[in-house]
Amino acid sequence: MAAPLPARSIFHEPWWLDLATDGNWQAATVRRGNEVVGEMPYSLQRKGWWTTSKMPPLTRTLGPAFRPSTGDTTRTMLDRISITEELIAQIPEVDSFYQILDPRIEDALAFGLNGFTVATRYTLQFAPDRDIEALWKGLNGKTRNLIRTGQKFLTARRIESPEEFNAFYEANLAVRSRTNVYGTQLMRRLVEAFVERDAGYLLGAYDANGKLVAAIGVTFDSHAAYYLLSSRDPGAHAGAISVLIWEAIQDAQRRNLIFDFDGIPNASTFRFLCGFKPMLKPRLVIERHKSVWSMARAVKRVLRPGRSEWFLPTA
Numbered sequence: 001m002a003a004p005l006p007a008r009s010i011f012h013e014p015w016w017l018d019l020a021t022d023g024n025w026q027a028a029t030v031r032r033g034n035e036v037v038g039e040m041p042y043s044l045q046r047k048g049w050w051t052t053s054k055m056p057p058l059t060r061t062l063g064p065a066f067r068p069s070t071g072d073t074t075r076t077m078l079d080r081i082s083i084t085e086e087l088i089a090q091i092p093e094v095d096s097f098y099q100i101l102d103p104r105i106e107d108a109l110a111f112g113l114n115g116f117t118v119a120t121r122y123t124l125q126f127a128p129d130r131d132i133e134a135l136w137k138g139l140n141g142k143t144r145n146l147i148r149t150g151q152k153f154l155t156a157r158r159i160e161s162p163e164e165f166n167a168f169y170e171a172n173l174a175v176r177s178r179t180n181v182y183g184t185q186l187m188r189r190l191v192e193a194f195v196e197r198d199a200g201y202l203l204g205a206y207d208a209n210g211k212l213v214a215a216i217g218v219t220f221d222s223h224a225a226y227y228l229l230s231s232r233d234p235g236a237h238a239g240a241i242s243v244l245i246w247e248a249i250q251d252a253q254r255r256n257l258i259f260d261f262d263g264i265p266n267a268s269t270f271r272f273l274c275g276f277k278p279m280l281k282p283r284l285v286i287e288r289h290k291s292v293w294s295m296a297r298a299v300k301r302v303l304r305p306g307r308s309e310w311f312l313p314t315a
Contacts (some may be wrong), residue, residue: 005039005065007104010199010221012065013040013284019189020056023044028090030083037067038083042091043101050293052096057182058190060226060262061283063101077109084110095293103260104223111286119285124229124261124278125224134251147246148218150205150239154213156247159202162192165215169205169231193227203247204214205240218248221252224258225251241283245276 010016017025021043030038033314041062042053057063064087088111091097100121101108108118126135138142159165166188175182180187194200200219206210213236217229227248230242252259261278266271289297 005036005067007063007102008039008065009061009102009223010194010226011059011061013221015193015197016059016175017056017188019187019193020059022186025056028087037055037069037156038064038087040064040087040091040117042097044092044094049164050095051092051100053094053295054096054098055100057186058271059204060228062098062099063105063284063286067103077263081113082108085114088114096287096289096297099285101286103283105284108186108284108286108301116286116288119287121263121283121285123263123281123283124273124276125281126249126252126259126276126278128195128253128256128258130253131174132253135249135253138277140275140277143242146239146242146275148239150237150243153237154205154207154240154243156205156243159204159212159215162188162195162202162262163219165202165204165217166191166306169213169229172231172233187229195257201251203244205236205244207237212275213237214239214244216244216248218251220252220255222257224260225255226260226262249276257312263305 025042025043205214213233
């Protein structure tokens with residue numbers, strides 16, 4: 001079996017995309033002889049007049065993945081652009097196309113040359129080459145104190161039952177009068193799938209009475225572990241999520257994986273995560289929209305100001 005293409009993440013996996021899109025996805029593929037040298041999955045949705053391709057729920061990055069080419073830097077770049085243009089040619093015409101690329105894709109030149117707008121979003125990461133002691137010493141003092149005090153009152157352990165995690169997540173949304181932005185059933189299916197496939201885990205913080213008061217979901221591939229989901233009881237200790245994130249960071253180090261905080265949903269979350277002193281990492285965004293769709297979106301933003309679809313929160 002051929003090795004997976006670089007920049008191919010868990011979010012490229014067919015089983016993940018089947019669940020995240022209800023099977024409504026396709027993949028552009030480029031071959032050289034019998035070898036796949038490039039691929040790019042994309043979702044397809046039809047709603048009313050519009051056909052769109054956007055990021056499926058809980059799918060943090062997509063974009064192209066390439067087989068490494070040989071040759072000098074310029075030849076490699078030209079080959080990558082050529083493959084990308086072949087991938088782009090296979091994407092059907094849609095009213096709106098939007099993808100966030102894996103951070104390992106460091107340029108989107110071919111997309112820019114072919115009518116896409118290229119922008120930048122960000123995530124935060126820890127590389128696996130820093131030892132745990134150095135990471136601990138590098139934490140912001142306030143974050144270290146939150147973890148220390150949280151560990152005195154809470155016990156962190158695996159949540160073996162996805163049902164327990166999902167019920168806890170939904171209950172905390174109900175307390176806050178919020179609905180599940182990912183879709184309750186879709187999230188349940190994905191959580192069950194990555195736990196069943198040993199492609200992730202659920203971690204809970206339990207109080208002295210054995211009550212679950214905070215939980216996170218982490219999924220991973222051969223490259224990185226992704227902080228995908230979190231939920232907290234309103235009455236939980238202030239350090240509950242910090243305790244769980246610290247446990248997940250250590251787990252990623254043991255697996256020799258990058259720990260990816262998986263996006264920056266808002267300013268307050270950014271400030272919270274900065275307490276762990278991670279590295280800022282760009283994620284390129286590619287998008288292309290028909291004029292009529294863009295005008296319709298502009299009208300909708302006027303009628304419904306203050307809403308953003310660039311990020312969906314982890315918490």
